[in-house]
Amino acid sequence: MPESPRGALTLLRQRWGAALFERVAGADGPEKRxxxxxxxxxxxxxxxxxxxxVHADAAMFVGGLRALLLQSLHPLAMAAVAAHxxxxxxxxxxxxxxxxxxxxxxFGTASDAQAAVNAVRRVHRQVRGVARDxxxxxxxxxxxxxxxxxxEVDxxxxxxQRYGAAPLDDDGCDAYVADMARIGAALGVVDPPRDRAELTARLEDYRPELHGTPEAREAARFLLLNPPVPLVARVPYAALASAAVADLxxxxxxxxxxxxxxxTEATAVRLGGHGIVSALRWVMTAPASGSQPTPSKS
Known part of the structure; x- marks a missing residue:
């Protein structure tokens, strides 16, 4: 019998979800999950x-891209990224x-979380060099x-808060910053901020050190204008990228x-951002088929 339109849509949703999950998590994503x-x-x-x-929501796609653009403004951090x-x-x-x-x-066990942090710290010990200046x-x-x-935290x-399905209240925002401080401290950050006021103050402290470099502008062009995505995904990616830029x-x-x-950012770009994040969330929460690509159990 021919498949019902609803069944066909569910199957398509599952396939899109599986493809997205493989891109984000790798071929061994199901085993890791x-x-x-x-x-x-x-x-x-x-x-x-x-x-x-926060980390289970599709708004992380916008947040991750914004974080990369913002991080590139520190010349030494960008030099390390460009070279290594x-x-x-x-x-x-x-x-x-x-x-x-x-x-x-x-989401993982404490022992696996610590092992992941240890692995990153080992890599960091090998990354050193001389910046353009x-x-x-x-x-x-x-x-x-x-x-x-x-x-990243910001x-x-x-x-x-802009695109998430369940924005946090004031106490929740402070609690998120405190949660992230646990990971930051494990990675070697000294006295990471533990609420939004401290986060805002710390960002201001770094501002005198920030400026654009050729490497940073090249990275922005790569991320925004020449992304490594299939042609069919260029329009959705453009909406995602525009939302990330608009939140800088x-x-x-x-x-x-x-x-x-x-x-434009307060109207068309924001609407586009909500649209693409909602679409990603819909795909990521496909009905169970053994391949739904949610980063959490929700």
Missing amino acids: TRIHDLPGPRWFAEDRFIRT SGYRGDPWGRLQRTSTFLAVTT GRTYRAGDPHLLGWVHVA SFLRCH PAWARWPLRLPYLPV
Whole structure:
């Protein structure tokens, strides 16, 4: 018998979800997901912690892209990324490693979370060099780690509050920053911020060190104009990228040569952002078929 339209749509949704999950988590994503969620043992974060709410939502796609753009404004952090990360040669591999790290530390067992942190710290010890301006850098430098951390926390939280299915209240936002401080401290960040007031103050402290470099602008062009996505995904990706740029502070735009169009961003771009995040959330929460690509059990 021919499949019903609803059944066909469900099947298509599952296939899209599986394809998206493979891109984000890698070919062994299902095995990693099973270990992360089903392995018994204590976790760093209980099921009711706000970090789980934020990191399980599709708004992380916008937040992750915003974080990369914001992080690129520190010349030493960007020099390390340009020389050592392989983001141009293996962008999907880098995304998969990052998404796995976030999933393991947020949802996995405490022992697996610590092992993931230890692995990152080993890599950081090998990443060092000289930036374009002659200054030396070390990926394990607590000050640089602090910048990467606050840029991530600010981006993930702001984009969740804008596009997340369940925005947090004031106490929830502070609790999320505190949850993320647990991971930041484990990675080597000294005294990471533990509420939004401290997060805002720390971002301001870094601002005198931030400016655009050729490497940062090249990374922005790669991420926004030449993304490694199939042609059919270019329009949805453009909506995602526009939402990420629109959520950057105005002071971060010019160094990266990004436009600032407040009226358009408050209307068309925001609507487009809500549309693409809602579509991603719909795909990510496909009915059970053995391949639904949710980062959490929700």
